[in-house]
Every structure is written in C-alpha cells, then in structure tokens.
Amino acid sequence: MKRWTVVAFPLFTLGAAALVRPDDRTPPPATHRVRMLQQGNQYKFDPAGLRIQPGDVVEFVNVSGFPHNVQFYPNRIPAGAKDVLNRAMAQRMGDVAGPMMMQPNAVYRISFAGAPQGTYDYFCLPHLALGMKATLIVGQPGGPGSTINDGEPTPAQVPARSGR
Numbered sequence: 001m002k003r004w005t006v007v008a009f010p011l012f013t014l015g016a017a018a019l020v021r022p023d024d025r026t027p028p029p030a031t032h033r034v035r036m037l038q039q040g041n042q043y044k045f046d047p048a049g050l051r052i053q054p055g056d057v058v059e060f061v062n063v064s065g066f067p068h069n070v071q072f073y074p075n076r077i078p079a080g081a082k083d084v085l086n087r088a089m090a091q092r093m094g095d096v097a098g099p100m101m102m103q104p105n106a107v108y109r110i111s112f113a114g115a116p117q118g119t120y121d122y123f124c125l126p127h128l129a130l131g132m133k134a135t136l137i138v139g140q141p142g143g144p145g146s147t148i149n150d151g152e153p154t155p156a157q158v159p160a161r162s163g164r
C-alpha cells in the first residue's frame with residue numbers, strides 16, 4: 001500500500017499539469033528587456049530591433065546617458081495600437097509618449113496584451129536627433145512602421161527571435 005502511494009502521486013501531478021494548459025501551442029507571455037544607454041557619443045536602445053509575441057511585456061531599463069523616454073510615432077504603429085498603448089503606458093507625457101526617466105536603473109514596463117500585431121517604431125525624445133530610434137515587432141511585421149524608415153532597424157533587420 002505504501003509503495004502504491006509513492007508511485008501514484010507523481011503520476012497524478014503530471015496529469016493535473018497537462019489539464020492546466022490544454023493548448024501548449026500558445027506560449028506563455030515573456031518579458032523582454034531593452035536597455036537605454038550611452039556608449040561614447042552614441043545613445044541607443046539595446047537591442048534596437050526586438051521581436052515579441054502578442055501579450056508579451058517589454059521592460060525598458062535606464063542604464064546610462066539619461067534622461068531617456070520611450071515614445072512611439074503615432075503614425076508608425078499598427079491600426080488600433082494607439083488606444084492600447086495609451087492604456088498600457090503609465091505616467092504618459094502625451095499620446096503614446098512615456099515619461100522622462102531620470103533615475104539610474106529605473107524600469108518602464110509596457111504590456112503588449114491586446115496590442116495588434118505589426119511594426120511599432122519608437123524613439124527617445126531627448127536623443128531623437130542623435131539617432132536613438134528603435135523598432136519593435138509584435139507577432140508579424142506590418143502597418144506603416146514597416147514601410148517608413150528613417151534610421152531605426154527595418155523589419156528585415158529584426159531577428160526573428162530576440163530578447164527572450
């Protein structure tokens with residue numbers, strides 16, 4: 001009887017785990033990190049090209065050369081993305097514009113839950129003229145951000161899997 005109990009418990013546990021996630025083709029949300037930094041006289045997002053899956057979270061970390069912010073181009077994000085971003089972005093300065101980050105190692109977190117798939121171009125306002133620009137692809141690239149490019153990575157330059 002004792003031996004039966006020892007064997008049965010792990011089997012039952014495996015069965016329960018399988019029931020919790022019946023469809024394992026849908027990956028759980030992942031959290032990605034993008035560092036905002038200064039290297040010499042260059043200011044950049046690292047990685048400047050990031051591909052995530054719908055529902056994932058991106059954490060922007062204030063590493064050096066700040067203040068930085070995360071600001072999307074309203075005309076270079078997928079249709080329907082503006083309202084989702086405005087809800088997802090805390091302490092905005094304006095439309096799809098994150099706050100100035102002043103503190104070292106501060107983290108600005110954006111959840112892309114409910115965000116449409118496509119190409120999201122963004123920049124750092126204080127360092128826009130210095131080329132601090134980036135591209136985020138949610139799912140598959142698409143929308144105006146895929147065709148308008150002025151210095152940030154093109155969709156073809158964004159690794160298919162990055163930042164996990």
Ligand SMILES: [Cu+2]
Binds near residue numbers: 065066
């Ligand atoms: Cu910056």
